[in-house]
Amino acid sequence: MALRFATDVSTAQTDYGTVLLDERSGQYWELNPVATLIVETLRAGGDEAAATDAVVAEFDIDRERAQRDVTQLVAEMRASGLIA
Template sequence: MALRFAADISTAQTDYGTVLLDERSGQYWELNPTATLIVEVLLAGKDEAAATDAVVAEFDIDRERAQQDVTQLIAELRVSGLAA
C-alpha cells in the first residue's frame, strides 16, 4: 500500500536520513537510512513488497526481517498521525 504524509508534515533530508516535522505539535521525528528508503519507495506509490525488496537490495538484511521493519515503520507512522 502506498503511503502519504499528512498535510501538516514537513520533511528534510539530512546526511543521516530524513527529519519529519509535525507542524501541528512541533514534534520532530528522525528516520534512519533504512526508514528513509522505505518511505521513499512508499511515497513513490509502490507497495510494502517493493519497499521490502529495496531494503533487502540495499542493506545486509534477510527478507523476513526487512518485511518486519517495513510493517513496523508503516504502523508507527500511522499511529503517530504522520501518515495515512
C-alpha cells in the same frame, strides 16, 4: 497507492536520512537510511512488498527482518497521524 504525509508534516533530507516534523505537535522524527528508503519507496507508489524488496537489495538484512521493519514503520507513522 503512494504514501502521503498529512498536510502538517514537513520533511527534510539530511546526511543521515530524513527528518519529519509534525507541525501540529512539534514532534520530530529522525529516519535512518533504512527508514528513509522505505518512505521513499512508498511515496513513489510502491507497496510494502516493494519497500521490503528495496531494503533487502540495498542493505545486508534478511527478508523477514526487512518486512518486520517496513510493517512496524508504517504502523508507527499511521498511529502517530503522520500518514494522510
